[in-house]
Amino acid sequence: xxxxxxxxxxxxxxxxxxxxxxxxxxxxxxxxxxxxxxxxxxxxxxxxxxxxxxxxxxxxxxxxxxxxxxxxxxxxxxxxxxxxxxxxxxxxxxxxxxxxxxxxxxxxxxxxxxxxxxxxxxxxxxxxxxxxxxxxxxxxxxxxxxxxxxxxxxxxxxxxxxxxxxxxxxxxxxxxxxxxxxxxxxxxxxxxxxxxxxxxxxxxxxxxxxxxxxxxxxxxxxxxxxxxxxxxxxxxxxxxxxx
Amino acid sequence: xxxxxxxxxxxxxxxxxxxxxxxxxxxxxxxxxxxxxxxxxxxxxxxxxxxxxxxxxxxxxxxxxxxxxxxxxxxxxxxxxxxxxxxxxxxxxxxxxxxxxxxxxxxxxxxxxxxxxxxxxxxxxxxxxxxxxxxxxxxxxxxxxxxxxxxxxxxxxxxxxxxxxxxxxxxxxxxxxxxxxxxxxxxxxxxxxxxxxxxxxxxxxxxxxxxxxxxxxxxxxxxxxxxxxxxxxxxxxxxxxxx
Amino acid sequence: xxxxxxxxxxxxxxxxxxxxxxxxxxxxxxxxxxxxxxxxxxxxxxxxxxxxxxxxxxxxxxxxxxxxxxxxxxxxxxxxxxxxxxxxxxxxxxxxxxxxxxxxxxxxxxxxxxxxxxxxxxxxxxxxxxxxxxxxxxxxxxxxxxxxxxxxxxxxxxxxxxxxxxxxxxxxxxxxxxxxxxxxxxxxxxxxxxxxxxxxxxxxxxxxxxxxxxxxxxxxxxxxxxxxxxxxxxxxxxxxxxx
Amino acid sequence: xxxxxxxxxxxxxxxxxxxxxxxxxxxxxxxxxxxxxxxxxxxxxxxxxxxxxxxxxxxxxxxxxxxxxxxxxxxxxxxxxxxxxxxxxxxxxxxxxxxxxxxxxxxxxxxxxxxxxxxxxxxxxxxxxxxxxxxxxxxxxxxxxxxxxxxxxxxxxxxxxxxxxxxxxxxxxxxxxxxxxxxxxxxxxxxxxxxxxxxxxxxxxxxxxxxxxxxxxxxxxxxxxxxxxxxxxxxxxxxxxxx
Numbered sequence: 011x012x013x014x015x016x017x018x019x020x021x022x023x024x025x026x027x028x029x030x031x032x033x034x035x036x037x038x039x040x041x042x043x044x045x046x047x048x049x050x051x052x053x054x055x056x057x058x059x060x061x062x063x064x065x066x067x068x069x070x071x072x073x074x075x076x077x078x079x080x081x082x083x084x085x086x087x088x089x090x091x092x093x094x095x096x097x098x099x100x101x102x103x104x105x106x107x108x109x110x111x112x113x114x115x116x117x118x119x120x121x122x123x124x125x126x127x128x129x130x131x132x133x134x135x136x137x138x139x140x141x142x143x144x145x146x147x148x149x150x151x152x153x154x155x156x157x158x159x160x161x162x163x164x165x166x167x168x169x170x171x172x173x174x175x176x177x178x179x180x181x182x183x184x185x186x187x188x189x190x191x192x193x194x195x196x197x198x199x200x201x202x203x204x205x206x207x208x209x210x211x212x213x214x215x216x217x218x219x220x221x222x223x224x225x226x227x228x229x230x231x232x233x234x235x236x237x238x239x240x241x242x243x244x245x246x247x248x249x250x251x252x253x
Numbered sequence: 254x255x256x257x258x259x260x261x262x263x264x265x266x267x268x269x270x271x272x273x274x275x276x277x278x279x280x281x282x283x284x285x286x287x288x289x290x291x292x293x294x295x296x297x298x299x300x301x302x303x304x305x306x307x308x309x310x311x312x313x314x315x316x317x318x319x320x321x322x323x324x325x326x327x328x329x330x331x332x333x334x335x336x337x338x339x340x341x342x343x344x345x346x347x348x349x350x351x352x353x354x355x356x357x358x359x360x361x362x363x364x365x366x367x368x369x370x371x372x373x374x375x376x377x378x379x380x381x382x383x384x385x386x387x388x389x390x391x392x393x394x395x396x397x398x399x400x401x402x403x404x405x406x407x408x409x410x411x412x413x414x415x416x417x418x419x420x421x422x423x424x425x426x427x428x429x430x431x432x433x434x435x436x437x438x439x440x441x442x443x444x445x446x447x448x449x450x451x452x453x454x455x456x457x458x459x460x461x462x463x464x465x466x467x468x469x470x471x472x473x474x475x476x477x478x479x480x481x482x483x484x485x486x487x488x489x490x491x492x493x494x495x496x
Numbered sequence: 497x498x499x500x501x502x503x504x505x506x507x508x509x510x511x512x513x514x515x516x517x518x519x520x521x522x523x524x525x526x527x528x529x530x531x532x533x534x535x536x537x538x539x540x541x542x543x544x545x546x547x548x549x550x551x552x553x554x555x556x557x558x559x560x561x562x563x564x565x566x567x568x569x570x571x572x573x574x575x576x577x578x579x580x581x582x583x584x585x586x587x588x589x590x591x592x593x594x595x596x597x598x599x600x601x602x603x604x605x606x607x608x609x610x611x612x613x614x615x616x617x618x619x620x621x622x623x624x625x626x627x628x629x630x631x632x633x634x635x636x637x638x639x640x641x642x643x644x645x646x647x648x649x650x651x652x653x654x655x656x657x658x659x660x661x662x663x664x665x666x667x668x669x670x671x672x673x674x675x676x677x678x679x680x681x682x683x684x685x686x687x688x689x690x691x692x693x694x695x696x697x698x699x700x701x702x703x704x705x706x707x708x709x710x711x712x713x714x715x716x717x718x719x720x721x722x723x724x725x726x727x728x729x730x731x732x733x734x735x736x737x738x739x
Numbered sequence: 740x741x742x743x744x745x746x747x748x749x750x751x752x753x754x755x756x757x758x759x760x761x762x763x764x765x766x767x768x769x770x771x772x773x774x775x776x777x778x779x780x781x782x783x784x785x786x787x788x789x790x791x792x793x794x795x796x797x798x799x800x801x802x803x804x805x806x807x808x809x810x811x812x813x814x815x816x817x818x819x820x821x822x823x824x825x826x827x828x829x830x831x832x833x834x835x836x837x838x839x840x841x842x843x844x845x846x847x848x849x850x851x852x853x854x855x856x857x858x859x860x861x862x863x864x865x866x867x868x869x870x871x872x873x874x875x876x877x878x879x880x881x882x883x884x885x886x887x888x889x890x891x892x893x894x895x896x897x898x899x900x901x902x903x904x905x906x907x908x909x910x911x912x913x914x915x916x917x918x919x920x921x922x923x924x925x926x927x928x929x930x931x932x933x934x935x936x937x938x939x940x941x942x943x944x945x946x947x948x949x950x951x952x953x954x955x956x957x958x959x960x961x962x963x964x965x966x967x968x969x970x971x972x973x974x975x976x977x978x979x980x981x982x
Binding site: 123124126127129130131133134135212215216219220223 | 609610612613615616617619620621698701702705706709
């Protein structure tokens with residue numbers, strides 16, 4: 011019983027559109043904001059959730075039960091993919107430094123509430139329920155650059171960001187072309203049970219919408235920062251002090 | 254604060270000697286038993302614990318916290334090593350088939366009590382306590398062939414086992430030379446805290462002694478089988494019926 | 497270092513106001529909606545998250561480490577409170593039946609995405625991080641009836657709900673007076689470390705905002721239901737068919 | 740499909756006999772050892788495993804899935820029983836102090852290897868596999884005093900222990916009469932699936948045999964202590980220095 015990737019693609023596109031169109035952060039960028047603090051706030055949350063991706067990906071493999079060939083293929087995918095994701099948070103941290111922040115990563119503010127909810131959900135669906143469901147997250151995450159690139163280009167233009175200040179996006183876009191093919195391949199191999207497509211679709215939608223809530227939290231935090239109400243993010247004001 | 258591998262080696266050798274000398278299974282083999290049911294019982298337990306090794310190895314990486322270079326190196330080791338261990342239980346199963354059993358692996362008897370205790374302990378020390386401690390298991394597991402080979406040679410001789418009936422040992426011995434060097438290397442990189450050596454030594458000793466208890470459970474099960482008291486292992490009697 | 501409950505109260509009131517004022521579901525009720533499907537949709541999500549509360553509450557106690565008197569007091573609180581919460585989802589299910597739905601609880605639709613994110617977050621903060629932080633959830637949950645009662649009274653009036661159709665609220669309001677005092681008492685006993693107040697505040701705010709996202713998902717689901725786009729909730733249309 | 744408690748009783752009696760008859764510690768006590776260090780070593784291990792019993796008991800309830808009446812009854816049993824077990828390790832610690840040791844409990848030596856394996860196994864079977872299986876541990880633990888009392892009486896006589904130095908046993912024996920009835924009652928209610936009896940029997944036997952390995956580790960540690968080879972237990976020599 012093969013998964014219909016055309017249906018997943020439709021769901022992904024519809025949900026991405028909702029997320030981007032409903033995001034104040036995206037609107038501000040589209041309207042030409044040149045405030046690099048927006049980018050920095052986004053990189054900090056990216057640093058946080060990215061630091062968990064390899065770990066929750068591996069957890070899926072650790073929780074698998076059985077020794078069938080299908081299980082072993084999926085287990086290998088999980089550990090291989092986890093291995094490739096180790097340390098990607100440092101690309102986001104590199105970009106933070108490249109735009110002028112020199113704080114050690116251990117001293118970054120903790121994740122915002124909706125970033126933590128996103129992280130929590132990824133562990134939850136990795137350790138419980140249908141083992142193939144996390145592929146719904148990989149499905150959109152590995153092809154997200156098509157949706158994000160136009161926004162990033164706007165940001166790059168108005169915030170005058172150089173490629174070496176955007177390595178998380180640039181490098182990820184390259185890496186993720188292969189990953190995206192891997193995801194579709196592994197789905198065709200392991201998501202063969204009747205319930206699998208619905209489980210994948212559910213996680214696809216939920217993780218994408220949680221990303222939307224994370225973007226909205228970044229917008230809230232930006233407003234607090236501008237209003238002088240966020241002591242923990244105040245160090246980002248250094249980015250707008252220089253002429 | 255470097256770990257003293259000479260001390261770990263001493264502990265390993267002393268504990269191996271205790272385990273082998275205290276094992277009735279080993280004694281029977283050394284005394285020339287030609288009963289392949291002993292080998293089959295051992296392969297079944299090997300199938301069971303081996304099916305968990307990749308999973309509890311990956312769990313160590315999933316439970317790591319922090320983004321320091323040391324952490325990321327160790328995380329990569331965990332996922333890389335997990336990836337390499339996926340499916341090794343099928344070598345044990347292959348050997349079971351090669352000596353004449355044709356039962357599907359899903360229909361093998363469940364693990365014996367002390368095999369399950371061994372498995373449980375590996376998950377416990379992988380998910381809790383000092384994250385480097387599981388290296389104490391890898392430390393001896395990856396060099397175990399030096400200690401086991403003489404026993405296996407005796408078994409091979411008296412049970413007339415061909416190399417293609419001993420692939421778990423033969424192939425593992427090759428694989429594990431590299432792994433053993435990896436373990437020492439990763440210990441030198443990540444086990445740098447004062448408590449790390451004791452934690453590694455503790456797990457080294459405990460896992461080796463639990464292996465001893467597993468061997469003793471195999472001997473008990475063999476006695477029950479011979480006495481006609483083990484319905485779940487009775488299918489192994491096929492191995493001794495043919496002339 | 498005592499926790500400032502006055503500060504927690506301020507945070508709770510501000511966040512509750514944001515959640516209620518930002519909720520379309522609440523607005524519809526305040527505007528006099530008489531559509532019981534809104535209530536039913538809310539009860540279904542309540543059934544789902546309530547079925548996890550005892551379990552994630554107990555998890556906090558299971559994850560505690562140490563045998564100090566402070567730890568043991570908190571452990572007792574966790575298991576006692578968990579014991580009291582077992583089965584509360586059946587009050588929500590009772591109310592569903594009381595308004596006319598006769599579907600077995602096993603056949604209710606699965607939780608909506610943001611309900612599942614809420615559940616996932618509760619397990620996450622119960623098993624990881626500062627062990628006292630889940631008290632931030634209990635803090636508002638046990639006094640939530642002050643904030644919800646006016647909305648429920650509106651709903652009761654316009655949807656013509658009898659008390660026996662609102663047992664989850666009515667009984668919970670009684671039970672929770674004691675629980676609220678328990679929460680403040682246990683906070684005074686166990687939240688004595690410098691970081692505890694911030695951890696409690698963080699979880700208070702995040703869980704309340706996730707509840708807001710759950711309410712918004714109920715509004716979305718209602719719109720889909722009305723538009724004929726939700727096969728899984730279509731059985732709720734029975735509630736509006738009778739004259 | 741009711742569980743045959745007569746069969747469980749037979750298995751328990753046979754396994755207890757094996758454990759006691761195979762234990763050097765028990766033999767030394769039966770032979771009249773007056774060395775209180777044996778008792779102290781036992782109390783230290785008791786302190787350790789007892790400190791986990793409430794936590795792994797609660798974990799069973801946390802891992803249950805479903806809202807059926809049977810599930811909820813079992814969940815209540817788990818949390819109620821967990822609540823009653825909180826802090827029982829302090830009885831063992833009390834007895835250590837009562838025989839003359841005044842070390843804070845935080846400074847006791849860590850658990851011996853087989854005590855830790857026992858603890859690990861209890862968490863494993865509480866969080867994985869058949870949810871009713873942990874009742875196999877409760878089954879014997881709650882009636883163990885019948886088997887242990889004769890040994891304890893010998894120890895009390897030759898080591899001249901007063902009742903206030905044996906509170907863990909004395910109080911537990913009282914408490915556990917009720918608990919034992921509870922265990923049989925809950926088994927009759929919740930262990931109704933065909934596989935349940937085997938799962939309970941398996942855990943009964945395994946935990947009892949792991950207790951035997953723990954007793955053997957105490958004997959080993961005693962030998963090391965007497966031989967001057969255990970720095971971590973050397974403080975127990977105070978017990979034999981006084982005239």
